[in-house]
Amino acid sequence: MPTTTSLIAFASLAFAVVLTPGPNMIYMISRAITQGRLAGLIAFSGVAVGFVIFLLCAAFGLTAIVFAVPYAYDVLRLAGAAYIGWLAFEALRPGGKSPFQVRSLPPARPRRLFLTGLVTSLLNPKMAIFYLALLPNFIDPERNVLTQSLVLGSVHIAISITINSMIACAAGSIATFLMARPKWLLAQRWIMGTMLGGLALRMALDGRK
Template sequence: MIPFNELLLFALAALVLVISPGPNMIYLISRSITQGRKAGLISLAGVVCGFLFHIILVSFGLTAILFAVPYAYTILKTMGVIYLLYLAWQAIKPGSKGIFETKKDLPDDNPAKLFRMGFLTNVLNPKVAVFYLSLFPQFIKPAYGHVLTQSLTLGITQMLISFTVNFLIVLSAARAAVWFASKPQWVRIQKWFMASVLTALAAKMALDKGK
């Protein structure tokens, strides 16, 4: 079983992922603002099913890769460090958007299309796939038990955190967008906080001795 402190660290990484601007966040906020909370929640249901798709593929894939390829852990660790530093730069680079700076002129869609678009937005989101592939191996160790069980534990943890945060954002998207628009200094604070956490996680990962 993964130690609690390691699971907490992974949860922090998952939290940073979900508050980082990306296709899922942009789609959910845009739908919630233009079409209302119900549309946002239906879209969120599709996004959650997309996470399940990623979790199943990555969990079974990592189990095979980590045992079949001797240097797979080192390769994936390097990918993870580079990816986290890339996300940190994306958060603070000139012209980067805050999480509530989204497209607001979308046409209304029916529930089936909202769910389908939420699902496809997540399934086709490389940010989620790279997150799983690069970070999961840093927390999975044979000493903690069955690799597949650990992978599924991490996946479910990430999915629950993403659902909770996105659920709250969908419920408050319209008001939050107005609040952030009137207080640009908080947007800058959010960006630098996110970049700092991502950089710290990358440093921890780079210094990790491995399994």
Template structure:
């Protein structure tokens, strides 16, 4: 069983990643604004399926790799910290368009909405690196088999991501109108999210160096 501190760490990182504008948020927000909440929820189901695919692949593949080459975890930790810093830099960079900017989109069928959500998530580099380089940071010796810890930590990440993305789907139209009237709020969100990611990256490096 993973510790509460490990689960809390995953919650913080997962929130930082999911609140960083990326392919998933752009797809879900744009579909919800253009085609309605039902379309957004179907797309979210596809995105969630993508998370499950990553989780199964990670829990089986990386756990075996870390057991065979323990030093690989150190490499992953450094890569994870560098990736968080990269995300922080991208969030803090001004000028990027908001995911909630209204877009004209042709309506899609339910099947296409689901498959597009699934494909968008599977091809999302943020999520790939989340599972390959960030979740392993919270795997600890003595907390049970590595694959079981991956499943538990991944479940925490999925709950956080689905909750936030679900809120995006349900409130996309309202959020879009609110942000258009208050552009400064988007800048505040960028600063807060980017700062949290940067602080967590530094903490990861410091923790790894102390072991």
């Protein structure tokens, strides 16, 4: 089992990552706004299954490989920092968009909503980087790596399901509120961009733990 300190630190990081914009959130919110709360929840269920697949891949081999090859760890860590830094730039640059800005999508059946969410999740580099470059930082190689990976990954998935379900249910109201108040929309972008920039900087400067 991970230590209590590692669990709390990882849960805090997972919470911050879940709240940052990305393909998964944008797709879920777009569906919730254009097709209703249920569509948003179905779309996110496909995303969540993608998280489970990433977790199982990491737990049953990828994490061990990262620990066995320090240079691979550093490459992944810096790649993760660069990618999250790019997300921060996209949020902060002039003309950047918020995931709560309304996007018109044609209606889709539940099966397509789920499968598109799953594919979006599996092709999302943010999640691959999260499990490859961030998760290993909170694993003690002296303890059972498989158990720690499964527990920490489950914490991330639980936080993600909770937060995203709440966002899907309130997406329409949030989008209406923000679109009617451009300054709040700008503030939301800057808060997310600043969080991402800080995370990217910390990842780039932190050595292997």
